[in-house]
Amino acid sequence: MEPFFVRYRNLLVLLALLLAQMIGLAMQVRRTSVGLSSFDTRDDRGVRLIRLWANALVSPPERFIHSTKLGAVDLWQNYLDLRHARQENHDLQQTIDRLRLEQAALLQDALQGQRLQALNQFQEKYIYKTLAAQVIGASGSDHSRVFNVDKGSNDGLKPDMAVITADGIVGKVREVFPHSAQVLVIDDQTSGAGVILETTRIRGILRGNADGRTQIVDILADQRIQPGEKVLTAGGDQIFPRGLPVGVVEKVERDPERDSFINVIVKPAAHLDRLDEVLVITSTEPRFPSDQQQDMATSEALKGPEVEAEEQRKKASEIMAERLPGLIDPNLPPEQQPLNDSTPPNPVGHTAQPLHPDRFTPGAAEDQGAGQPTGQTGDQPAKATQNKAAPDASLPKKSAAPKTGAAKPPATGTPAKPTADPQSRRNP
């Protein structure tokens, strides 16, 4: 009888390999507290090593292919052209072939030079520190939209750095190797970038869908969102600086799973499927040109005296405030504070009544000048003063009467003698 392990060795090897990979997967994928599975992007060291091996295996050939610029399309076109030229004339074919190769090389160089020039101009204008990198390969799977660039940790790249072009955002650095790095493109299903619609100021999260198109998800249905509206980065994801162009709204679709939500399909501003050179934002600290830095230094220098003068003005106003009489009397209860007095100001009402009017008493000058007897003048000015003061002096009393219910002196302390009140004189 054939031993069990020999008879079923094929199946056993299959099961063993499947089991090993399932265990590996179980160690990588975690179930969150809300019941969703998530793949931790920060791999442990063992898994990271496999990625390093794969990258070390694939990157050098990719780099070689990229450096020789032997594109499959160019080869195909040149091959067809060669066949056509050979049929016409063998001698001319060689010349044409050589010239075309040179022309193609020159054209490629010129195009690359133009691209690099545009990128360099953008890099100079851009206020953040960036590093130019060449795209050398991709993942090869439409379920994983990532590509590799020829710069790595030795060049200062770190995970979660933003990757952009002069046209718009591209993605973020995901894995960093010594001489290369893996970039997660914004049209991947697992990517996420905080974006904002330029006109309607509606915020959302940009990610890819199954068709490889970028869409903004988790947006409530809104009639204001129209095709053609620009989409910018919102700056809240701690990766992309705010205000970078993302793309334009291509169309708005209803979310098939949620009625009140819509999916906004966005046409990316950057040509994600034709990337050759990209910029990696290595530092988000503003990098201003020298003339702007000089202006800022001048502004800082001028700001010093202005601040000092402002402080002196504040100090002088405080001293003045201390010298001026206060509106709070520490001897009175809070409800009787002058600050709480709602009666209109009346300087006449505050005038103290003279106990012994003389010729200097206000209103007595005309009488004195008229040569009236002193005994009469003593009453008449007093009466005149009282008559003038009586309506004003009665005001606080009248206003206070309904509150107190009696002839209580007003809280302001305004002198109001009973004799000065016409009502009091009529009803003694």
Next chain:
Amino acid sequence: MSVLTADTRRDIEIHRYPFLVYALVPLAALVLQAWLPRLLGPYTWFDLPLVVTVYFSLGRRSPIQGTLLGGVLGIFQDALTHHAIGINGIAKTIVGYVAASVGVRIDVDNYTIRLALNFLLSLLGSAVYFFVYHILLGLTVDWSWLMEFLKALGNSAIALLLFPVLDRFRMQD
């Protein structure tokens, strides 16, 4: 029916290749799979590591070798993505095993059978991938069977061109 069954000596022979072919062809498949999308953009409707797995599994007619080759290629393919490592590995492990098991029983030199096998095994690989990714791991994914169908067609077309080229490297007994 005779073309479908491997009942002759010629049909059940095991194809052997030089070591360099075993080493370079899978590597080239991985590199091209990673590099060609740069040129073709969204029209990357093929999976070269899967085509290579199917070819060697069918030719070698050894389920163990097919399983190991598929597993290794799948794991390396996973390592080039940003997903968990093992999803493609499991899918291609099963594809390699099934291809080798089928190769024992049928005539794998027939072009029609090669086309059909590549198409069906591509769909099987996609189904296993989806099962592992969405059902087993519970990860969310937008899935388009149309894309998988196109990819299966692309794999069949590539197999139609690639298999005769690789057959030239076959060692004669």
